[in-house]
Amino acid sequence: MDVPREATIQHIKLLLWKQAQSFPLFPALGEMESHMFECVNQAAVHEELEDETRRLCDVRPFLPVLKLVTRNCGRAERLLDSKIGVLISKGxxxxxxxxxxxxxxxxxxxxxxxxxxxxxxxxxxxxxxxxxxxxPQLEPAPGTAITDGLNDRPADLKVTIHFDQSQVRVCSPVTPIDLMELALRKWLTTHGPEEEAWRGQYVLRVSHCLEFLCGDHPLIQYKVSAWKQISKLTKLNIRYHILASPLHATSSLHSTQVQVRAGLFHGTELLCKPAVSSESSGRSDHTWKDSTLEFDISVSDLPRMTRLCFAIYAVMDKVKKQKSTKNHYPIAWVNTMVFDYKGQLKTGDIILHCWSSFPDELEEMLNPIGTIQTNPYTENATALHIHFPEYSSHPIIFPPFDKVRQLSVIVLSVPYSPYSRGGKKFHIELKEIMERDALSQLCENEKDLIWTLRHDCRENFPQSLPKLLLSVKWSKHEDMAQLQALLQIWPKLSPRxxxxxxxxxxxxxxxxxxxxxxxxxxxxxxxxxxxxxxxxxxxxxxxxxxxxxxxxxxxxxxxxxxxxxxxxxxxxxxxxxxxxxxxxxxxxxxxxxxSIPHIEVLKKQVEALSKLKSVNELIKLGTIKNARKAKEAMLTKEAMMTCLRQSGYSETLSDLHSPLNPNVLLSGINVEKCRYMDSKMKPLWIVYNNKLMGGDTLGIIFKNGDDLRQDMLTLQILRLMDLLWKEANLDLRIVPYGCLATGDRAGLIEVVSSADTIANIQLTSSNVAAAAAFNKDALLNWLKERNTGDALERAIEEFTLSCAGYCVATYVLGIGDRHSDNIMVRSTGQLFHIDFGHILGNFKSKFGIKRERVPFILTHDFIHVIQQGKTGYTEKFGSFRQYCEEAYLILRKNGNLFITLFALMLTAGLPELTSVKDIQYLKDSLALGKTDEEALKQFRQKFDEALRESWTTKVNWMAHNVAKDNRS
Structure with a gap:
């Protein structure tokens, strides 16, 4: 059938039914509504085209073939399933x-x-x-709390009930169970067995420790018995073998020994010594028959979230200076949980398909932080066959904690004197440990002290809960039970x-x-x-x-x-x-x-991004063919504009909520102002008319081929810095523009209006590119052209504040590659940075020499603006320096928050954030572990260094301007 590429699926179906009427068996076809089309889409999977309002050009089948099939269930349900499948890009x-x-x-x-x-x-x-x-979104005034306007409601009423020890009268001697039973009866007579009062702040103060919680007392026997059900069992044993493993991927493996290493982890804590297999050699497919890995830990002591981690590696002999050593080369790894999602200990045979990409610097060559999902690409993955033994004729279930909760209605808190459990010396030591930053390692003695003084931690350092958790011996179920009971009375932490x-x-x-x-x-x-x-x-x-x-x-x-x-x-x-x-x-x-009403809104955005990707691919194809022909490049731009004017593109790209900010409606494209940018991936510069913004245009940049997630993270942190400064009554006029990753190496960036790069401002002021970087008047003159009188005063103040904010932020985050094309200035005076491809001190170098030799960018033309063009105006420069120091100290107070946010991104796969060592840069730049006076001294040294070495920045900018001028 000949059909227009703009035709809807419904129109194609009508054409089909019209032609089918001429065939003899047409009546057997049945109603048109009872059929739908299928196709093979661009991802090479079958897609059901239930949504018949879609156009053929939006569906983009891999081949021009549609298959007619009969619907199996209600149309509304299938239509919803189809829409969701298209929306999430996974049928x-x-x-x-x-x-x-x-x-x-x-x-x-x-x-x-x-x-x-x-x-x-x-x-x-x-x-x-x-x-x-x-x-609604309300911008907070500096020094005020942020509100939504709709959530200013009174907090829930909280009642604290406190029982003194004198209120529970018992005869001596008394056991912890006696106290617990008496208090439990007293509570139940007042409240009721179903009320979960343990969630409140009810505290019974007694002079006994929590240690009895894991004892053999009848009141809590159920949990211990659940553990004791398997406590008499031997060590955890796992049988394994490898079958049909493509280990020949490593060229020299046929002549090497291959081993399997396995470890049990709770988080990053190794629960016991890793188990290592015997060696296998001589074949590309290695098989260990009837082999067993034994771990030195009882099954009853395995935490609920135990991970079993495997690594397969080659062992090669290496002779150096008449000494023979063995080198280990990792081949594959895979992880699995010991308990399934229902809390049942795994038994029987499972096949784990391994991953071949190893993170750097793995201890024991095991990767506990890696996924527990097996490799879906099974054809080329090493297959590890595992057998979990059966320890009992009945399933072994990890003890559920809900019963502990029911029996822990009264949560015991141990009163203490400042000199109990070791005296004042140990409490001073505890305070010092608790005040360390999140990256500081704890030695075993310190962990023992924290665990011993855990109730002191709850009373005096509740925010230290992470350090307490790192001190728990997770390989002892008694300690686990005590921790979980203590957790029920732990004060709530702030969300941060x-x-x-x-x-x-x-x-x-x-x-x-x-x-x-x-x-x-x-x-x-x-x-x-x-x-x-x-x-x-x-x-x-x-x-x-x-x-x-x-x-x-x-x-x-x-x-x-x-x-x-x-x-x-x-x-x-x-x-x-x-x-x-x-x-x-x-x-x-x-x-x-x-959220069914939201589906259509999101679907429109997904379709628009698909269209932009098509335009980008068209441009890339055109510019590759005509790389050095300026005239042909103009034709490529005209082809882009012609494409955007087509109804299929203009309708899809108009009247949609911006993915960057769903509160902004993008009404229609201003095609004449659209262009593509002259960089490798040919980003699209799309300009929208905006009815809701008084006729102002809005710009977005679509990138296809660049990973924007690192930019997105950096801008998020800049936004947080801005929030923290405002909470401290310091507004440094930060411009954290929008940035959003939308797919595999694709995304959108907000265009900041009325702004230009330092490079363009300098080049406009000079006929010679090499001299432009040294014209200290260019930036001030540019601001004067756009502002006069009081407006110029405000613009210079905006520049001063924003320059201070970005000097501190770029220093703390270690943002590199700071040339004059990724620092911009708005006509209102705000300076801001763009393009964050290098962070955490990963500065660019050439021939092994660092190109950036300053801690942050502070050039003399910036100072010239801050001093309003007056050489001796030290008062303004003094204010700027004070802004920088105040901003730095505010960030220091929130150092642990920044470390946490970067640590939570470690598995995201960002190129410059792959290990804890990368985050160490933040600890150094914020001078964590030092006093404010020491940290301020360090920052002042960096500030003076930035001033002293600013000439090197100018030289780099000159080289950048010359290179840019040659390209143009």
């Missing part, structure tokens, strides 16, 4: 085909919850619906402090539930949005799909469309990654089913 039939009971159970649960959610939406009043979909508990180092289910409970205090949309990037990334650390963090994110996203918008894009932009593909697809499906 739901793929999820249907996953033979995993955990996936099925999670989808079933989310389906029920989504139906309940949509029923609540239908019951909403008009105002409630508006609040959820279009929550609680973020650290979502790090990989704290995998315990109840710790993470506690952390999410603290995050629920973030009632404001703005605050949750600030940390959403990290909250999505730490989903990678969750071993099971159904977890507290997933529920929290879905709940908030479905209650507030702005949160839902960014949750959708953060998940969708990484759904192509094999390690998270299924997990993120399941969460996206759950969000869409519970």
């Amino acid at each position: 739901l039939h793929e999820l249907d085909g996953i033979n995993d009971q955990e996936v099925k159970d999670f989808r079933s649960k989310m389906f029920r919850m989504s139906e309940e959610r949509m029923q609540k939406v239908q019951m909403m009043t008009c105002m409630e619906w508006l609040e959820a979909c279009f929550s 402090d609680a973020l650290e508990l979502l790090d990989f180092n704290y995998p315990d289910q109840y710790v993470r539930e506690y952390a999410v409970g603290c995050l629920r205090d973030m009632r404001l949309t703005y605050e949750l949005s600030q940390y959403l990037l990290q909250l999505v990334q730490v989903l990678r650390y969750e071993p099971y799909y159904d977890c507290a963090l997933t529920h929290f994110l879905l709940e908030r996203a479905q209650r507030n469309r702005k949160i839902g918008h960014f949750l959708f894009w953060h998940l969708r932009s990484e759904i192509h990654m094999p390690a998270v593909s299924v997990q993120f697809a399941l969460i996206l499906e759950a969000y869409c089913r519970g």
Whole structure:
């Protein structure tokens, strides 16, 4: 059939039925509504075209072939499934085909919850619906708290009940169980067995320790017995062998020995000594028959979140100076949980397909922080066959904690004197340990001290919970039980402090539930949005799909469309990654089913980005063919504009909510102002008319081929710095423009209006590119041309404040590659930085020599503007320096927060953030561990160095300007 490429699927179906009428068996075809088309899409998978309003050019089948099939169920349900599949770029039939009971159970649960959610939406009043979909954004005044305007409601009433020891009268001698039973009876006579008062701040003060919680007392026998059910068992044993493993991928493996190493981890803590296999050699397919790995730990002492990590590596002999040594070369790794998602100890045979890419600097060559998902590309992956033995005729279930909660209605808190358990000396030492930064390592003696004084920690250092958790001996179930009981009476942390508990180092289910409970205090949309990037990334650390963090994110996203918008894009932009593909697809499906009205809005954005990608690919193709022909380059631009004017493109790209900011409506493209940028990936510069902005145009840059996630992280941190400064009554006029990754190496960047680069400002003022960088008047004259009188005074003050903010921010974050084309100035005076491809001190070098020799950019032409063009105007420069120092000290106070946010991004795959060593730069730049006076002295030295060495910046800028002038 000849059909227009702009035709809708419905129109094609009408044409088909019209032609089919001439065939003899047409009556047997049945009703048109009972059929639909299928195709093979660009991702080489079958796609059901249930949504018949889509055009053929949007569907883009891999081949010009559509298959007619009969619908199997209700059309409305299939239509919704089809829309969700297109929206999340993963057909739901793929999820249907996953033979995993955990996936099925999670989808079933989310389906029920989504139906309940949509029923609540239908019951909403008009105002409630508006609040959820279009929550207002109010910019806070410096020094004030941020509010949404709709959430200024009184906090929930909290009642604290305190019983003195004198109120529980017992005869001596007394056991802890006697006290607990008496207090329990007293409580139940007043309240009732079902009231979960343990969640409040009820405290019974007694003079006994918590150690009895894991003793053989009848009151709590159930949990101990659950552990004791397997306590008499021998060590954990695992049988394994490798079958049909393509180890020949390493050229010399046929003549080497190959070994398997396995370790049991709780977070990054190794629970016992790793087990190592015997060596296998001589073949590309290595097989160990009847081999057993034994771990020196009892099954009963395995924590609930134990990971079993494997590494396969080659052992090669190396002779050096008549000494023979063995070198180990990693081949593959894979991880799995010891308990399944229901808490049942795994038994039987499983096949694990390994990953071949190893992170740097792995201890024991094991990768506990890596995913527990197996490699989906099974054809070329090493297959590790594992056998978990059966220890009992009945399934062994990890003890559920809900019964402990029921029996811990009265939570015991141990009174203490400042000199108990070791005296004042140890409490001083504890204080010193607790005040260290998050990157400081704890030695075993310090861990023992923290654990011994854990109740002191709760009373005096509640924010030190992460250090206490690192001090728990997770390989002892008695310590685990004590920790979990103590957790029930631990004071709530602030949401900012609680973020650290979502790090990989704290995998315990109840710790993470506690952390999410603290995050629920973030009632404001703005605050949750600030940390959403990290909250999505730490989903990678969750071993099971159904977890507290997933529920929290879905709940908030479905209650507030702005949160839902960014949750959708953060998940969708990484759904192509094999390690998270299924997990993120399941969460996206759950969000869409519970936010059906939002689907069409998001679908429009997805289609628009697909069109922009097509335009970008067209330009790349044209510029490659005509690389050195200026005339042909003009033709490429004309082809781009012709493409954008086509109805299929203009309709899709118009009247959509901006992915960068869903509160902004992009009405229509101003085609004449659109262009593509002259860099390798040919980013598109798209200009929109905006009816809601008084006729002003809005610009967005579409990038295809560049990973924007590092830029997105840096801008998020700049936004946080701006917030922290404003909370301290310091507004440094930061410009954290919008940036959003939308797919595999694709995304959008906001164009800041009325701004130009330092390079363009300098080049405009001089006829000679080499001299432009040394013209100190160029920048001030540029501002004078755009501002006069009081407006010029304001512009210079804006420049001074923003320059101070970015000097401190770029120094603290170690932002490199600072040439004159990635520093910009607005006509109103605000200076700001763009393009954050190098962070955390990863400065560019050439021939082994660092090109950037200053801690941050502070050139004499910047100072010339700050001093209003007056050489001896030291008062203004003194104010600028004071702004810098004040801003630096404010960031120092929040050093642990910055470390936490970067640590939570370690598994995101950013090129310059791969290990804790990368984050060490923040500790050094913020001078954590030093006093404010020492830190300020260090910063002043860096400030003076930036001034003294600013000439080197000018030389670099001159070279950049000359190179740019030659290219043009």
